[in-house]
Amino acid sequence: MNHKPVNTGYIFQEIMMNIISYCPGGFEGDIVSVEADLRAGIPGVDLVGMPDTAVRESIERVRIAIKNSGYDFPGKRIVVNLAPAGIRKEGASFDLPIAVSILQKAGLFGSDKTHSVMVLGELQLSGAIRPVNGVLSAVIAGQRENAYAFIVPEGNIEEALSSRAGRIYPCRCLSDAVELLGKISEDIIPIFDFNGLSFASENSRDNETELQDDPLSVIKGHGYLKKALSVAAAGMHNILLFGPPGSGKTLAGSRLASLLPDLDLEDSIEVTRIYSLAGMLKKGTGLIKRPPCRSPHHTSSMEGLIGGGRILKPGEISLAHKGVLFLDETPEFRKSILQCLREPVESGRVDLARAGKNCWFPADFQMVLAANPCPCGNRGKDDSVCLCTELDIHRYWKRVGGALIDRIDIRIPVMPVDAGVITGEDNAPAGDYIGMVRMACEIQNERFRGKPYKRNSRIPAGECGNYIRLSDKSRELLGEAVKKFAFSSRAVHSIMKIARTCCDLKGKESADIDHESLLFAIQLRRYGDRDFFW
Numbered sequence: 001m002n003h004k005p006v007n008t009g010y011i012f013q014e015i016m017m018n019i020i021s022y023c024p025g026g027f028e029g030d031i032v033s034v035e036a037d038l039r040a041g042i043p044g045v046d047l048v049g050m051p052d053t054a055v056r057e058s059i060e061r062v063r064i065a066i067k068n069s070g071y072d073f074p075g076k077r078i079v080v081n082l083a084p085a086g087i088r089k090e091g092a093s094f095d096l097p098i099a100v101s102i103l104q105k106a107g108l109f110g111s112d113k114t115h116s117v118m119v120l121g122e123l124q125l126s127g128a129i130r131p132v133n134g135v136l137s138a139v140i141a142g143q144r145e146n147a148y149a150f151i152v153p154e155g156n157i158e159e160a161l162s163s164r165a166g167r168i169y170p171c172r173c174l175s176d177a178v179e180l181l182g183k184i185s186e187d188i189i190p191i192f193d194f195n196g197l198s199f200a201s202e203n204s205r206d207n208e209t210e211l212q213d214d215p216l217s218v219i220k221g222h223g224y225l226k227k228a229l230s231v232a233a234a235g236m237h238n239i240l241l242f243g244p245p246g247s248g249k250t251l252a253g254s255r256l257a258s259l260l261p262d263l264d265l266e267d268s269i270e271v272t273r274i275y276s277l278a279g280m281l282k283k284g285t286g287l288i289k290r291p292p293c294r295s296p297h298h299t300s301s302m303e304g305l306i307g308g309g310r311i312l313k314p315g316e317i318s319l320a321h322k323g324v325l326f327l328d329e330t331p332e333f334r335k336s337i338l339q340c341l342r343e344p345v346e347s348g349r350v351d352l353a354r355a356g357k358n359c360w361f362p363a364d365f366q367m368v369l370a371a372n373p374c375p376c377g378n379r380g381k382d383d384s385v386c387l388c389t390e391l392d393i394h395r396y397w398k399r400v401g402g403a404l405i406d407r408i409d410i411r412i413p414v415m416p417v418d419a420g421v422i423t424g425e426d427n428a429p430a431g432d433y434i435g436m437v438r439m440a441c442e443i444q445n446e447r448f449r450g451k452p453y454k455r456n457s458r459i460p461a462g463e464c465g466n467y468i469r470l471s472d473k474s475r476e477l478l479g480e481a482v483k484k485f486a487f488s489s490r491a492v493h494s495i496m497k498i499a500r501t502c503c504d505l506k507g508k509e510s511a512d513i514d515h516e517s518l519l520f521a522i523q524l525r526r527y528g529d530r531d532f533f534w
């Protein structure tokens with residue numbers, strides 16, 4: 001055991017290196033400054049600043065980890081303060097900052113600089129550092145606070161590096177961290193060897209949808225459905241697929257995300273932060289590049305779907321941010337859960353009030369709903385009989401709720417295809433759906449540059465006129481459709497946005513909407529509450 005000089009910190013007050021850490025709380029979280037004070041008295045440690053049980057327990061881990069790393073644990077009265085005191089501190093990422101604050105105060109490394117250094121990590125009793133959740137969010141928050149350097153667990157290094165912040169150092173154990181902090185305080189900044197680390201490793205495609213040449217080739221027949229899916233994918237339009245069991249709704253819904261192009265850098269960082277906060281980022285993963293696809297089961301809890309919990313975690317709707325949320329058998333979900341979706345669908349975020357604090361997570365997802373046409377599922381099927389009454393069917397659809405269905409741009413009946421199509425010749429032409437969707441997305445990226453929205457479905461109603469121009473003939477057609485199908489003004493906006501996407505898929509960039517695209521848009525939107533029992 002090596003004996004290091006122990007500074008009382010008592011006679012003269014030095015300026016200490018400011019050790020900061022991070023307390024997760026929704027998408028943003030808070031910077032927490034960790035300071036220690038050592039003075040003569042009965043040996044012991046007091047942890048103040050609203051620590052929760054897990055943080056309180058860290059003192060024992062810290063004590064043993066310090067000893068096992070070959071340092072003396074100061075035999076003093078130690079006070080560790082986590083500031084600001086008003087925020088409840090939770091999680092295990094305070095172990096390492098507490099340990100280094102105590103060791104700094106004990107004089108183990110220099111203290112003549114006024115740098116803020118962010119330190120993150122959970123300690124094992126051996127002194128080894130375990131990875132923690134939310135490192136990317138922490139580093140981004142630290143950058144905002146002008147942190148000078150970042151010390152992160154080695155297991156989180158790819159994630160931390162994807163923030164593009166400078167001076168990020170991975171640590172394997174407590175003594176690594178102490179050595180690094182010593183060099184930082186003496187301004188001998190070690191050069192970190194970034195060899196072998198890339199911002200996103202290519203084999204980290206878990207949680208992600210795969211990119212294939214033609215992801216729709218697994219769907220046999222269904223030419224119309226495939227076209228509708230590519231419109232939905234290109235414009236990020238919410239879509240409802242309804243039809244009898246076995247008609248291919250589930251397969252179609254689960255393929256949608258694979259049509260989407262890769263995320264841009266901004267979206268990629270947001271998605272990665274959410275997965276990191278949820279503790280779902282695999283070790284060695286950099287940025288998530290593919291749009292996520294989440295398909296929660298209909299028995300999911302409110303907390304699982306919307307987010308929440310004792311330690312606030314993002315729900316499925318946030319895990320589907322910038323990707324697809326696929327609700328198979330939608331009417332089977334609890335009504336209260338479906339009603340909670342309305343707000344995020346509208347605003348692209350979810351607010352979670354918790355212990356007097358308002359937290360939020362992004363939740364800008366594309367919603368894909370699949371449902372049977374009636375409770376028994378046989379309605380519309382040629383060879384089966386449906387005995388559901390009109391009231392049964394009405395009740396069944398009411399579970400989904402008019403408000404949610406109102407926000408669905410595209411509604412597609414999916415009927416079973418002939419057995420001959422599945423086993424033999426596929427009569428639906430194979431199309432370059434990926435290529436078309438990508439082109440349409442590029443047109444939109446260009447069109448919406450500098451705007452807060454990126455896809456046609458997100459154009460605010462008031463700005464529709466800037467991007468969508470109808471000829472007199474088209475205007476007439478739309479007027480007739482409004483009368484025939486009793487379209488609401490929300491439905492008319494939906495149709496115009498879908499028509500915009502149809503034009504983009506054809507590579508037509510001008511605001512003029514061609515007649516054919518408008519006709520197809522009306523067809524995609526025409527089913528309303530009245531039609532669900534066909």
Ligand SMILES: [Zn+2]
Nearest residue numbers: 374376386388
């Ligand atoms: Zn039925």
